[in-house]
Structures are given as structure tokens and as C-alpha cells.
Amino acid sequence: MLKPRACWSVLLTKAEDEVDRIQGELQQIRLRAQSLEASRERLLNLHADYQQAPATGSTSAGMQDTMNRRQFAAQLLTLLDRVKQDIAQVERVMAHTRQLLGEAEKERLKMQALVEQDLNAVRKDAAVREQRQMDELGVMQFNLGNGA
Numbered sequence: 001m002l003k004p005r006a007c008w009s010v011l012l013t014k015a016e017d018e019v020d021r022i023q024g025e026l027q028q029i030r031l032r033a034q035s036l037e038a039s040r041e042r043l044l045n046l047h048a049d050y051q052q053a054p055a056t057g058s059t060s061a062g063m064q065d066t067m068n069r070r071q072f073a074a075q076l077l078t079l080l081d082r083v084k085q086d087i088a089q090v091e092r093v094m095a096h097t098r099q100l101l102g103e104a105e106k107e108r109l110k111m112q113a114l115v116e117q118d119l120n121a122v123r124k125d126a127a128v129r130e131q132r133q134m135d136e137l138g139v140m141q142f143n144l145g146n147g148a
Contacts, residue, residue, distance in 0.1 A: 002125040008115040015108035022101045029097055033090045040083045047076040 050073045 002122050004115075004122050005118050008111065008118050012108070012111040012115050015104065015111045018104045019101065019108050022097060022104050026094065026097050026101060029090060029094045033087065033094065036083055036087045036090060040080065040087065043076055043080045043083060047073055047080065050076065 050069050
């Protein structure tokens with residue numbers, strides 16, 4: 001009697017685990033991208049706030065305040081550039097991870113097809129055996145009926 005092979009189900013489980021692992025990685029990357037996007041928005045808002053003219057005050061304090069504001073705005077732009085670079089890097093990593101997920105999903109589907117093929121072969125073998133037994137039983141009954 002043919003039995004299903006355990007190796008295919010083990011390989012399917014391994015492929016499913018790999019898909020789950022990559023999906024988890026992809027989720028972490030998405031969270032990182034959202035965090036970076038939120039940082040970018042905060043920096044843009046801060047930069048917009050510091051681009052506005054300061055409130056009126058003494059001229060010397062106003063000059064110093066204006067210089068400080070410009071310097072801080074320049075630092076914000078530097079940080080904004082860094083965040084944009086990080087976002088671009090995360091997008092590249094996300095694209096690569098999506099590609100890996102596609103490959104892992106293909107492998108999982110292949111293993112699932114092999115498991116199903118093996119189960120179908122076992123079912124077919126069982127059906128052939130059962131039909132053979134039924135045929136033998138029919139022949140015996142026929143012989144007993146004609147021989148008596």
C-alpha cells in the first residue's frame with residue numbers, strides 16, 4: 001500500500017515558514033518607511049515654521065535670531081536630505097524583499113503542488129487496489145455461482 005511521503009509536507013512547511021518570515025520582514029520595513037515618512041513630514045513642518053519671519057523685537061536680537069533661524073533651517077534641510085536618502089534605501093530594500101517574497105511564494109506553491117500530486121497518487125493507488133479487490137470478489141462470486 002502506497003503512503004504519502006512525509007518529505008513533501010516537511011518541504012511545504014519549510015517553504016511556508018520562509019514565506020511567513022519574509023512577510024514579517026516586509027512588515028517591519030513598511031513600519032520603518034512609515035516612521036521615516038512621519039519624520040520627513042515633521043522636518044518639513046519645522047522648516048516651514050523657521051522660514052517665516054520672526055516676531056518684531058530689537059534689531060540686534062533680531063539679527064542674531066534671524067541668523068540662528070537660518071542656521072537651524074539649514075540643519076533641518078540637511079536632516080531632511082538624510083531622511084530622503086533613508087527613505088530611498090528603505091524603498092530599495094522593500095523592492096528586494098518583495099522579490100524574495102515572490103520567489104518564496106513560488107517555492108511554496110511548488111511544494112504544495114508536490115504534496116497534492118503525492119496525495120493524488122496515493123488515492124489513485126488505493127482506488128486501483130480497491131477496484132482490483134472488487135474485481136477479484138466478483139470473479140469469485142461468479143465462479144461460485146457457476147460452479148455450484
